[in-house]
Amino acid sequence: MTKDTVTMLKRVTLYDGIIILLSFFISLLFFQEFTVVIIVGVAIAYINFLLNSVITEYAMKASKGAIWIPVGAVARIAIAGAFVFILYNDNVKNIIVYIIGYSLHYASMVLGAVSQKNKT
Numbered sequence: 001m002t003k004d005t006v007t008m009l010k011r012v013t014l015y016d017g018i019i020i021l022l023s024f025f026i027s028l029l030f031f032q033e034f035t036v037v038i039i040v041g042v043a044i045a046y047i048n049f050l051l052n053s054v055i056t057e058y059a060m061k062a063s064k065g066a067i068w069i070p071v072g073a074v075a076r077i078a079i080a081g082a083f084v085f086i087l088y089n090d091n092v093k094n095i096i097v098y099i100i101g102y103s104l105h106y107a108s109m110v111l112g113a114v115s116q117k118n119k120t
Contacts, residue, residue: 015108041101
């Protein structure tokens with residue numbers, strides 16, 4: 001992987017860790033039944049981000065690697081969807097909390113990009 005990609009992954013990992021800790025403590029205080037669901041949402045979003053980075057990096061370097069981008073996208077959607085199916089348990093609130101957790105990952109991506117921009 002390129003140096004810039006690794007730097008960005010490290011920053012996003014740091015911010016995701018902070019978001020997971022904050023989400024954990026806030027959900028323990030106010031929404032105990034959803035603590036695991038929100039953490040799983042952030043974790044799955046982070047795993048999908050890592051997979052996307054690795055697949056894209058590989059596709060850029062390999063000849064005929066462009067096929068991996070749509071295959072990777074379908075696989076990442078399947079992973080996220082599988083966890084929605086697992087967490088559903090006849091409770092729509094679980095899905096909403098999962099989506100909130102998944103969306104919190106985007107805050108770490110924005111923070112990572114802003115902090116990268118400020119350092120250059």
